[in-house]
Amino acid sequence: MIGFMKKDLAMIKSNFKLLGILIIIYTVMGLTCKMDISFILPFMSIMVMISTFSYDNYNKWDAYSISLPDGRKNSVKSKYVATILMIFIVSVITIILSFIISYTNTKTINYNQILVSMLGTIFGTLLVLSFMYPIIYKFGVEKARIGIFIIVFGIAVVFGFIFQYIDLSFIGKLLSLIENYLVISLILITIIMVYVSYKISEKIFLKKEF
Numbered sequence: 001m002i003g004f005m006k007k008d009l010a011m012i013k014s015n016f017k018l019l020g021i022l023i024i025i026y027t028v029m030g031l032t033c034k035m036d037i038s039f040i041l042p043f044m045s046i047m048v049m050i051s052t053f054s055y056d057n058y059n060k061w062d063a064y065s066i067s068l069p070d071g072r073k074n075s076v077k078s079k080y081v082a083t084i085l086m087i088f089i090v091s092v093i094t095i096i097l098s099f100i101i102s103y104t105n106t107k108t109i110n111y112n113q114i115l116v117s118m119l120g121t122i123f124g125t126l127l128v129l130s131f132m133y134p135i136i137y138k139f140g141v142e143k144a145r146i147g148i149f150i151i152v153f154g155i156a157v158v159f160g161f162i163f164q165y166i167d168l169s170f171i172g173k174l175l176s177l178i179e180n181y182l183v184i185s186l187i188l189i190t191i192i193m194v195y196v197s198y199k200i201s202e203k204i205f206l207k208k209e210f
Contacts, residue, residue, distance in 0.1 A: 004065070004078030005085075011055045015048045023093065030101040038117040040096055042125045045090040047085040050132070053141040062208075076202045080133070080194070087125050091118055119186065126190050130197035137204045 019041075026040055056062055065071040098114045135144045 001078045001081070004074050005082045007061075008049070008052045008078065008082045011052050012048050012071065015051065019044065019048060019090075023097070024157045027097050027101065030097070031104055038094055038114065039121045039124070041094045042091050042121050043089055043128070045082060045086045045126055046128055047207040049079075049086055050136070051143065052079070052082075053136050057141065064207075073202060076137070076198065076205050080129075080198050080201070082192070083129055083133075084126070087122065087129075091122055091125075094121075119183075123186060123190055126194055131192045134197055134204060137201045137208070186196050 022044055023041060062075065065075045068074070095114065095118050098118070099109050099111075102109045102114060132144065
């Protein structure tokens with residue numbers, strides 16, 4: 001499975017520069033326009049990972065991978081693991097940048113609001129992954145492209161509206177009361193959601209003919 005993951009990371013290596021440029025751009029926007037960047041970069045990371053499906057299709061990787069030992073299972077598993085790893089790495093970077101932007105703009109760091117925003121963003125991003133990957137495995141990335149665009153940017157717009165116009169301080173107060181239960185519940189829901197998505201994708205790919 002590690003080899004499959006290395007393949008995906010090698011394919012998107014050229015996109016790391018673009019992601020780095022976007023990080024710089026949105027950081028500057030956050031500093032100058034007081035823009036909330038918490039929802040943008042993680043969603044961009046999943047778009048980068050989704051592009052690996054196009055590379056696989058172009059290079060006819062799937063037809064080759066099924067000839068390898070446990071190739072079908074490892075192909076699906078590595079795609080999910082690599083995507084989740086990318087999301088969390090970018091999310092950690094976003095949290096650090098959000099702390100810096102918050103302190104630069106206000107001389108204080110609103111830990112609760114930033115962490116709540118990131119928790120919601122990670123959940124939303126993994127929701128996109130859970131919904132879109134089975135569709136991509138079933139119909140292909142080209143046919144699923146419109147759905148990907150609508151879902152990803154639709155959720156991004158919704159999160160942007162919520163973070164910009166709605167006071168999230170009450171969520172921070174709520175978290176202080178039921179923090180353990182809420183976090184644990186959200187983690188469990190996310191794990192179940194991603195696992196079910198993974199099993200559906202695996203089942204689709206195991207039956208797929210090339």
